[in-house]
Amino acid sequence: MQLYFNPKSRAAVAKWMLDECGATYEIVPIDLEKREHKTEAFLKINPAGKLPALVDGEARLFENAAIGLYLAEKFLQAGLAPATGSPERGRFLSLMVYSTSQLEPSMGDHLMKLETPAQRGWTDFETVKDVVETELGNGPYLFGEQFTLADIMIGAMFMWQRHWGIPSGRPKLEAYMDRLAARTAAMKF
Template sequence: MTNPRRITLYHAPRTRSSGILTLLEELGADYELRTLDTKAGEQRAPAFLSVNPLGKVPAIVHGDVVVTEQAAIVIYLADLYPEAKLAPALDDPLRGPYLRWLVLYGSAFEPAIVDHAMKRDPGPPAMSPYGSYDAVMEMLTAQLRKGPYLFGKRFTAADILWATALGWTTGFKLVPPNLELLRYVERFRTRSAVARAEAIDERLNRQLDGEIETRTG
């Protein structure tokens, strides 16, 4: 059953919210975009801080429901559109691993790559949320060897979160682009929903660049 209420995505092109845009396209969801110009600081304006006090995208509004944080939004949207079959059902044995890998992204992967990029130690084992950078990357690479997706042949919303993230982290050399990661990202980018989301982001970027030129010209 498709929920009739339109989803509003607060979005900035070519940021973490691009993965949620791709997910909405993959789901065939009814949605509208509220584009934020981060160069102009719109993510810090009171209008958006009332949605997410942290001033971060993505954020979605669905009726009276506000959801922030990438993994939470992925879980919410994939469950909202069960007919798309991007989320294992509650009684599916894959449900637990699916949730694990969604939460692992924000709780372990991002902290690990940020600390690694900043050349910071992870902290004492009892305080570190991820253990070590090498352990995180070895676990991820081992999972992707089961390919073609995170859970073998089954494509899920978790792949949208991870493949989108690995696209920009390998691109910025925050993550070493080993063969498993590169093939995974390349495979993901052949999906039509990815191409549609990238085209939307490109159009939004051109619009925002035009607005900047108008303000400064």
């Protein structure tokens, strides 16, 4: 597998997922300033011209959530997702999609100080935090003792924000981030 990567991009999230899976892969460095992510060759892998992208033989993947769902299946033995057919599987799929369809744009609105009108496909960021806290329950992870790729997809977004010096304002989320950051394979800044 080849991970198209820049450490200052969301490709760090894909790298974390690969590392938790114990995957063997090659890093293909992409210089964003040189716009290597907009070259004809890269656009054949990800037509959106964004990082990350992952190539696995004939398969090409873009979007972190898709990469995570693919890796959860490919590295079943890593146990980074509730089993297919188990009652928790639906919640896992929902949280993987939620991370990118609601949490990510809502955090973007918040960082850019934009309103989130009700007509958008996502909620305001305080509601997102309520949702994540509810789903986390008593933890330590979203699926109790089982760490999953949904913890990376959801936790990494809050960890970026913390890295930029913006506290979540939620002690429960801060403690969750501490637990995630303490993992050996955790995303490095």
